[in-house]
Amino acid sequence: MASCGNPIADDSALMLSRPRFDKGKHCVKCKLNLGNIVIRHAVYCRDCFTPLVIVKFRRALEPHVNANAGTSKRPKLKASGSLVLGFSGGLGSAVLLDLVYKSYFAGRPPTDENGDPRGGINHPRNVSVWTSCAVCYVEVSSAIPEAHERTEEMRSALASYPNLKFIPLRLEDAFDESWWCRMTGNPDMSQLTLELGKDGLPTEGLNLAHSSNTLSPKDALRAFLTALPTPTAVSRAIQVLIRLLMFFTAQFHGASHLVLGSSLTTLAVSLVSCVAQGGGHAIREEFQEEWPPGLSPGVERGGSVRVVRPLRDVTMKECAAFAWWNGIRVPGRPRLTRVITGIPGLTKDFVVRLEKDYPSTVSTIARTCAKLEPKGTSVGECWFCYSHLQGGLADWKARISIRSHPNLKVVERLASSSPADSSVHPDQTSRLPPLDTHLCYSCITMFTSRSSRKSSFAPPLIHHQDMPLPRWVKPQDAEEAIPVSKNGELWVRSRQSEKECRESIADFLLPDN
Amino acid sequence: MSTITVKVEFGGGLELLFGNKRVHSISLPSFVPADNTIAPSSPQNSETPQLAKSDDPPLPANGPNQDPVKGLEETKEKRLDVQYLMHYLRSRLLTERPELFMDGDTVRPGVLVLINDTDWELEGEGTYEISDGDDIVFISTLHGG
Numbered sequence: 001m002a003s004c005g006n007p008i009a010d011d012s013a014l015m016l017s018r019p020r021f022d023k024g025k026h027c028v029k030c031k032l033n034l035g036n037i038v039i040r041h042a043v044y045c046r047d048c049f050t051p052l053v054i055v056k057f058r059r060a061l062e063p064h065v066n067a068n069a070g071t072s073k074r075p076k077l078k079a080s081g082s083l084v085l086g087f088s089g090g091l092g093s094a095v096l097l098d099l100v101y102k103s104y105f106a107g108r109p110p111t112d113e114n115g116d117p118r119g120g121i122n123h124p125r126n127v128s129v130w131t132s133c134a135v136c137y138v139e140v141s142s143a144i145p146e147a148h149e150r151t152e153e154m155r156s157a158l159a160s161y162p163n164l165k166f167i168p169l170r171l172e173d174a175f176d177e178s179w180w181c182r183m184t185g186n187p188d189m190s191q192l193t194l195e196l197g198k199d200g201l202p203t204e205g206l207n208l209a210h211s212s213n214t215l216s217p218k219d220a221l222r223a224f225l226t227a228l229p230t231p232t233a234v235s236r237a238i239q240v241l242i243r244l245l246m247f248f249t250a251q252f253h254g255a256s257h258l259v260l261g262s263s264l265t266t267l268a269v270s271l272v273s274c275v276a277q278g279g280g281h282a283i284r285e286e287f288q289e290e291w292p293p294g295l296s297p298g299v300e301r302g303g304s305v306r307v308v309r310p311l312r313d314v315t316m317k318e319c320a321a322f323a324w325w326n327g328i329r330v331p332g333r334p335r336l337t338r339v340i341t342g343i344p345g346l347t348k349d350f351v352v353r354l355e356k357d358y359p360s361t362v363s364t365i366a367r368t369c370a371k372l373e374p375k376g377t378s379v380g381e382c383w384f385c386y387s388h389l390q391g392g393l394a395d396w397k398a399r400i401s402i403r404s405h406p407n408l409k410v411v412e413r414l415a416s417s418s419p420a421d422s423s424v425h426p427d428q429t430s431r432l433p434p435l436d437t438h439l440c441y442s443c444i445t446m447f448t449s450r451s452s453r454k455s456s457f458a459p460p461l462i463h464h465q466d467m468p469l470p471r472w473v474k475p476q477d478a479e480e481a482i483p484v485s486k487n488g489e490l491w492v493r494s495r496q497s498e499k500e501c502r503e504s505i506a507d508f509l510l511p512d513n
Numbered sequence: 514m515s516t517i518t519v520k521v522e523f524g525g526g527l528e529l530l531f532g533n534k535r536v537h538s539i540s541l542p543s544f545v546p547a548d549n550t551i552a553p554s555s556p557q558n559s560e561t562p563q564l565a566k567s568d569d570p571p572l573p574a575n576g577p578n579q580d581p582v583k584g585l586e587e588t589k590e591k592r593l594d595v596q597y598l599m600h601y602l603r604s605r606l607l608t609e610r611p612e613l614f615m616d617g618d619t620v621r622p623g624v625l626v627l628i629n630d631t632d633w634e635l636e637g638e639g640t641y642e643i644s645d646g647d648d649i650v651f652i653s654t655l656h657g658g
Contacts, residue, residue: 020634037632091654320625320654324524332526356622
């Protein structure tokens with residue numbers, strides 16, 4: 001409750017709590033039955049609530065099914081490939097799985113007296129919209145301390161949904177050469193790493209190197225997560241790895257759609273935390289995105305993949321009530337411990353509390369973010385997360401960075417923070433471009449931000465001078481990386497050493513004496 | 514002293530906090546302390562109501578026959594409601610992490626409460642007076658997408 005005065009001194013200063021529903025207790029839809037649930041101040045009975053959720057689900061999904069919109073207002077639904085459903089075991093995933101299965105894969109359609117499909121040929125149950133459906137689960141126990149494996153539990157949860165294929169993945173597959181070779185058909189086993197400073201964290205320049213170490217995928221994953229500077233960075237990295245593992249898997253299996261079970265509440269959380277972590281330029285992709293074929297290097301198989309969130313208009317409360325009343329089993333999702341949730345965890349706490357007292361604000365967050373348009377144009381894709389790469393990032397960072405320090409001791413300490421012993425040959429280092437010019441702002445922040453709090457993430461299992469990177473991080477072709485100006489001029493950027501920089505401005509330097 | 518039997522169910526992972534048991538049948542007195550004080554449990558049966566101890570406010574000998582308003586005010590009691598039930602669950606049945614179930618005098622944000630298959634917001638939330646045979650469900654929505 002909010003107050004405008006001192007409730008201790010004045011009893012009337014405390015504002016009365018607002019009623020939870022606007023009108024009477026009868027259902028606003030049928031106006032006959034007594035209501036069973038309150039959704040954003042509107043009362044619905046149980047009989048009207050379930051169809052309402054189904055309508056919201058179909059309204060969010062079906063406009064994106066057909067490859068081309070066409071001219072018909074109600075086109076026949078036919079996707080160009082199969083469907084992959086991202087399943088985390090959480091509430092939204094479980095509800096989405098149930099809705100997708102019952103709407104599109106639940107068996108032969110009932111027929112009317114004439115033997116024709118009941119509901120018409122356009123009804124979801126009568127049309128094979130997708131050729132098949134696969135449920136993709138990413139096991140994250142390797143990244144979470146004291147977590148146990150849940151792959152078999154998820155497999156058993158799908159037992160009540162026959163005709164669906166189960167694709168189990170592991171978070172460490174991102175560092176597994178055999179998995180990447182299977183996805184791309186490319187036998188290239190090389191892996192890139194990031195050089196680390198003496199503090200065990202990536203250096204500011206984000207220098208790439210070819211790795212000469214042979215870590216197992218699990219150890220590489222742990223080394224990668226341990227080298228990240230903050231709990232927020234760890235949360236984001238896990239999220240990016242899961243997202244890309246699912247995308248590559250969907251493309252490999254010839255899927256035209258990848259559906260995720262983000263509810264309106266979790267969507268609002270991801271939007272706010274995305275902006276808080278510097279990902280505002282990619283905010284539209286939080287709603288929906290489409291990956292064209294050939295976007296990922298080496299993955300030639302498959303067409304475009306549309307990532308859709310069909311529950312984006314359904315709140316978490318609606319999902320819970322729907323799951324309970326329809327007997328949907330929710331296996332549950334392993335909760336990242338507080339120590340590694342960071343900004344996403346804090347944002348979730350805030351939004352969930354906000355939704356309890358002010359349920360309409362969650363949809364306001366989503367509607368407002370849907371109106372946002374990123375400034376500037378994209379100049380490519382981020383090498384790590386494959387989101388849009390903003391132009392002019394390096395210039396902007398240079399303008400806001402402090403490049404000199406009056407205290408010489410600090411300068412010397414910073415200059416000596418480069419790794420003393422590197423497992424990389426200097427010639428190999430010089431051939432690879434630095435990563436910072438090929439990362440989006442949120443990824444740069446993820447690798448380079450520093451927290452005043454000591455990270456209490458799991459202690460590193462292996463001490464290394466470099467940080468392994470996922471297999472999909474590869475230098476793009478030189479021609480694709482060269483920016484072209486409007487008049488057709490080619491701009492080539494190369495890193496200058498300190499000696500070269502000094503020589504280029506030698507005429508303007510004052511003598512040291 | 515009359516007792517009320519209520520069926521309590523947990524879903525969405527909340528059952529893990531209550532000994533991994535989804536359904537509980539609980540018997541409570543029809544009149545309970547207004548400040549939601551829970552008397553210490555006896556070793557024999559933790560799901561049955563406990564007699565008030567000497568330092569607790571005395572329970573009415575024949576509650577239904579008294580003037581309900583005057584009697585309740587004098588003894589600072591109230592009819593059994595959902596708020597008391599939540600305090601009872603936290604004190605007697607919760608095995609770990611009480612902060613995941615309750616926040617102050619109400620459920621933690623993200624927990625959906627259904628009273629006889631109806632949203633508790635339609636029934637007055639914590640002030641709903643429980644009747645014999647009621648079915649109360651606590652569902653956690655915090656598993657995410």
